[in-house]
Amino acid sequence: MKAVARVAAVGVVAALAAGALFGPAFGPAATPAVAALPAGATGVTTIAPMLEQVTPAVVNIAVLSRAPQAENPLLRDPFFRRFFNIPDQQPQARPQVSAGSGVIVDAARGYVITNNHVVENAQEIAVTLKDRRRLRAKLVGRDAATDIALLKIEAKGLTALPMGDSDRLKVGDFVVAIGNPFGLGQTVTSGIISALGRSGLKIEGYEDFIQTDASINPGNSGGALVNFNGELIGINTAIIGPAGGSVGIGFAVPVGIVRSVIEQLGEFGEVRRGRLGVAIQDLTPDLAESLNLSGDEGALIAKIESGSPADGAGLRSGDVVVAVDGRPVRSATDFRNRIGLLRVGTPVQVTVVRNGGQRSLTVRTAK
Numbered sequence: 001m002k003a004v005a006r007v008a009a010v011g012v013v014a015a016l017a018a019g020a021l022f023g024p025a026f027g028p029a030a031t032p033a034v035a036a037l038p039a040g041a042t043g044v045t046t047i048a049p050m051l052e053q054v055t056p057a058v059v060n061i062a063v064l065s066r067a068p069q070a071e072n073p074l075l076r077d078p079f080f081r082r083f084f085n086i087p088d089q090q091p092q093a094r095p096q097v098s099a100g101s102g103v104i105v106d107a108a109r110g111y112v113i114t115n116n117h118v119v120e121n122a123q124e125i126a127v128t129l130k131d132r133r134r135l136r137a138k139l140v141g142r143d144a145a146t147d148i149a150l151l152k153i154e155a156k157g158l159t160a161l162p163m164g165d166s167d168r169l170k171v172g173d174f175v176v177a178i179g180n181p182f183g184l185g186q187t188v189t190s191g192i193i194s195a196l197g198r199s200g201l202k203i204e205g206y207e208d209f210i211q212t213d214a215s216i217n218p219g220n221s222g223g224a225l226v227n228f229n230g231e232l233i234g235i236n237t238a239i240i241g242p243a244g245g246s247v248g249i250g251f252a253v254p255v256g257i258v259r260s261v262i263e264q265l266g267e268f269g270e271v272r273r274g275r276l277g278v279a280i281q282d283l284t285p286d287l288a289e290s291l292n293l294s295g296d297e298g299a300l301i302a303k304i305e306s307g308s309p310a311d312g313a314g315l316r317s318g319d320v321v322v323a324v325d326g327r328p329v330r331s332a333t334d335f336r337n338r339i340g341l342l343r344v345g346t347p348v349q350v351t352v353v354r355n356g357g358q359r360s361l362t363v364r365t366a367k
Contacts, residue, residue: 047176047228051188054230056130057104057161058223060180061114061137061151064124065096101179101223102127102151103232105262107158112151113262114222115237116142119149127153130186141265145205145340147237148258149222150265161224164231166254167327169193169210177214177236177250179223189215191248198251199333201238206337209251210234216250225252234258260341274344274365276315277308280332283320291320292356298322299335301352313363315350322358323351339365 100118105111112127119125125137135153142149173193181187191214198209212225216236225234234252241247264271280299288296299321304311321329324338325348342348342365351360 047190050228050230051176051178053159054161054224054226055178055186055188056159058130058178058186059102059104059112060128060186061100061102061112061118061222062126062128063098063100063119063122064126065098065121099180099183099219100221101219101236103222103224103235104158104160105163105232107160109266110153110155110158111140111262111266112137112153113235113258114149114151115235116144116147116149117237118222119151120144125151127151129155129158141269141271143261143265143271145271146253146257146261148235148253148261148265150262161226161232162230163255163259164227164229164233166210166233166256169196169227169233169254171195174228175212175214175233176226176228177212177216177220177223177252178226179216179220179236181215181217181219183219191215194249197330197334199331201251206257206340207333208254208257208337209238210254212250212252213248214250215246215248217246220250257337257341264343272344272367273340274342274346275308275367276310276339276348276350276363276365277305278310278315279303279305280321280335282332291318291353293320293353297328297330298353299329299332309363309366313350313361315352315361315363316354319352319354321350321352323360325349326351 100114102112102114105113119139120142122139125139127135127137133155135155137151137153140150140152171193174190175193176188176190178186178188191212193210194213195211198211199207201207201209210225210233216239220236223236224232225236227233233255235258236250236252238251239246240249261271279302281302283296283298283300285296287300301315301317301319301321304315304317321335323329324335329335329338339348344365344367347362347364349360349362351358
């Protein structure tokens with residue numbers, strides 16, 4: 001199986017090449033860009049007018065971090081140190097500079113989205129805008145479970161990228177990926193949505209990825225996946241590539257997940273997830289047949305925690321969850337993602353199949 005890798009940061013040389021040196025929810029949306037594929041002045045089909053509007057919202061990110069130097073285990077032995085007269089001092093950490101990408105989502109507040117793995121060890125963060133302004137960024141909050149981080153910059157004349165609706169995406173939709181691959185500077189690649197709802201990659205706690213064949217490479221982490229209407233639909237985060245480069249299989253966190261995460265990061269600096277108190281599993285064809293169900297989509301409740309919100313609301317072991325707040329549930333992973341992105345205290349309507357009939361129960365998430 002080919003390795004799945006986050007399209008993390010690239011090293012110091014690439015970061016310097018990127019020009020980043022060290023020495024209410026999310027504002028009014030920008031007007032959607034020009035419709036896709038108009039004919040340009042030369043009569044050639046183009047998305048250049050759309051890109052002119054959206055690319056100022058995509059930024060390059062440089063991160064300064066420090067990594068400890070490798071230490072010989074013998075140096076931790078006091079006898080060995082005394083015998084060779086080695087002073088008692090810790091190995092010095094060496095500075096490292098890496099590069100990634102980000103997206104401005106609120107121009108008034110200066111909010112920038114990127115990946116958590118781009119900034120998780122950062123001591124300093126610098127953002128370079130398309131107009132070459134270089135700004136220091138403050139980390140507002142980050143969420144390792146979804147690999148999303150929220151930064152804040154202070155500047156005037158920023159451009160924000162409006163958010164689209166990732167729930168309405170279809171396989172085959174045209175998309176562009178915008179970011180800072182290999183620290184080269186802002187780069188645009190195009191492709192289609194190859195698949196939706198990808199999970200099981202085991203690189204994040206909550207996985208519901210958009211898969212695309214638009215080229216994504218190291219340094220693209222945190223960059224924008226945009227539809228041809230100029231709307232943000234995902235944050236590029238990982239690739240499958242045996243040599244660390246693009247082979248046409250890239251993954252983005254859907255903007256539906258991103259939106260709920262950054263709302264909490266902006267308010268609390270962290271994500272305060274609610275829970276129902278259930279253990280769930282996928283509904284296999286065999287289980288569906290034994291329960292006299294016509295399909296195999298849904299999540300089977302295997303166990304209810306005593307005294308939990310689910311217990312109090314009347315959910316039972318053996319119930320099959322088929323919808324949350326009226327939206328169909330495809331699998332146990334889908335159900336877990338839906339609940340895990342709700343904040344504590346949120347009421348949620350859970351539709352279940354029990355004894356051949358459907359019923360809807362309201363459950364309020366708890367800590």
